[in-house]
Amino acid sequence: MNNPIAYTKPSITELEIRYVTEAVTNGWGASCYEYIERLEHQFSSYLGVNYAVATSSCTGALHLGLAAAGIGPGDEVIIADSNWIASVAPVVHLGATPVFVDILEDSWCLDPSAVEGAITANTKAIIAVHLYGNLCQMSELKLLADKYNLLLIEDAAEALGSEYHGKKAGSMSDFGVFSFHGTKTMTTGEGGMFVTNNSQLYEKVLTLSNHGRKRGQQKQFWPDELGFKYKMSNIQAALGCAQLERINEIIKRKRDILHQYKKTLAHYSEITLNPEPTGTVNSAWMPTAVFSAESGITREKLQQAFTAENIDARVFFWPLSHLPMFAQPNESSVSWSICNRAINLPSYFDMTEADIQRVVSVIERTMLG
Numbered sequence: 001m002n003n004p005i006a007y008t009k010p011s012i013t014e015l016e017i018r019y020v021t022e023a024v025t026n027g028w029g030a031s032c033y034e035y036i037e038r039l040e041h042q043f044s045s046y047l048g049v050n051y052a053v054a055t056s057s058c059t060g061a062l063h064l065g066l067a068a069a070g071i072g073p074g075d076e077v078i079i080a081d082s083n084w085i086a087s088v089a090p091v092v093h094l095g096a097t098p099v100f101v102d103i104l105e106d107s108w109c110l111d112p113s114a115v116e117g118a119i120t121a122n123t124k125a126i127i128a129v130h131l132y133g134n135l136c137q138m139s140e141l142k143l144l145a146d147k148y149n150l151l152l153i154e155d156a157a158e159a160l161g162s163e164y165h166g167k168k169a170g171s172m173s174d175f176g177v178f179s180f181h182g183t184k185t186m187t188t189g190e191g192g193m194f195v196t197n198n199s200q201l202y203e204k205v206l207t208l209s210n211h212g213r214k215r216g217q218q219k220q221f222w223p224d225e226l227g228f229k230y231k232m233s234n235i236q237a238a239l240g241c242a243q244l245e246r247i248n249e250i251i252k253r254k255r256d257i258l259h260q261y262k263k264t265l266a267h268y269s270e271i272t273l274n275p276e277p278t279g280t281v282n283s284a285w286m287p288t289a290v291f292s293a294e295s296g297i298t299r300e301k302l303q304q305a306f307t308a309e310n311i312d313a314r315v316f317f318w319p320l321s322h323l324p325m326f327a328q329p330n331e332s333s334v335s336w337s338i339c340n341r342a343i344n345l346p347s348y349f350d351m352t353e354a355d356i357q358r359v360v361s362v363i364e365r366t367m368l369g
């Protein structure tokens with residue numbers, strides 16, 4: 001059997017080890033928030049936003065943001081059908097109703113005209129998820145949010161460092177959320193971030209994230225309201241500080257790997273990889289190959305071929321409307337079609353050129369039948 005090729009894996013250097021060791025050795029008592037505050041400052045300035053709150057996960061950050069914005073029973077929240085469950089679970093937990101809309105064939109993200117068609121008197125928010133590093137059409141979504149007075153939210157968990165006309169993903173809406181799970185572009189093991197330019201949302205999220213204890217509350221053990229417990233630890237934040245110092249290097253490697261796949265597969269007109277429209281930067285979290293419907297290449301064929309080569313390639317997200325807890329079949333949609341003929345390709349920092357070539361040969365062999 002060939003050596004295994006993982007689909008993602010963090011890049012850990014002496015810097016990460018030094019910061020984590022420092023935090024676990026000294027980051028207690030009066031110093032127990034130092035790396036957390038440092039990470040929040042570093043992250044907000046990287047992104048170009050006013051406020052950032054470190055959290056225990058992206059799911060937690062989204063839950064906090066939606067709760068702070070007052071999303072609840074009777075409210076409808078529009079989201080693309082092709083998504084990981086984390087982007088929708090908090091909507092359901094708050095008692096609101098998710099409304100799934102189709103994606104565009106080229107970006108694999110929200111179709112703005114489908115969004116407009118799904119807006120009702122009960123619609124309160126649009127969650128724009130930037131899938132696999134690709135960007136949603138933010139100008140169009142912003143127009144809709146303004147026109148119908150809706151909250152616009154970005155789940156930028158998969159697009160840290162992607163840019164839309166000079167603005168970073170996650171910084172273009174009422175609030176943005178990020179994930180630092182071990183599979184993501186930068187990691188803290190588990191972890192996330194909430195970002196916003198809105199001071200009221202920021203204060204509210206800060207309070208909710210800490211069991212409802214307001215900043216500056218002098219009374220001990222005194223929650224001002226019922227909140228959540230979604231804080232990041234100082235040790236995780238230390239790892240995050242090191243990763244964020246290296247973010248340009250990490251993203252450059254991600255982009256190089258995607259470019260390499262694009263270059264070597266360019267002559268197959270049946271294959272499309274993550275797009276990068278003019279005026280945007282795709283930070284290439286997850287290189288993904290989508291095969292044309294005519295190619296006859298299926299998810300099952302691809303999985304079989306990659307498994308035989310000991311390569312961990314992952315399937316494209318199942319439509320949320322396909323999952324048992326939602327079960328709203330929509331078989332004619334792009335979301336239902338694309339997941340049958342697509343595959344995520346490995347793309348970790350320390351991958352070698354030979355590894356990339358092995359992945360490419362599996363695709364080439366599959367194309368030859």
Ligand SMILES: *Cc1c(COP(=O)(O)O)cnc(C)c1O
Nearest residue numbers: 057058059086087157158179181
């Ligand atoms: C990974 C991911 C999440 C969940 O992140 P956690 O930190 O595991 O909660 C949410 N949204 C998207 C788009 C993701 O890719």
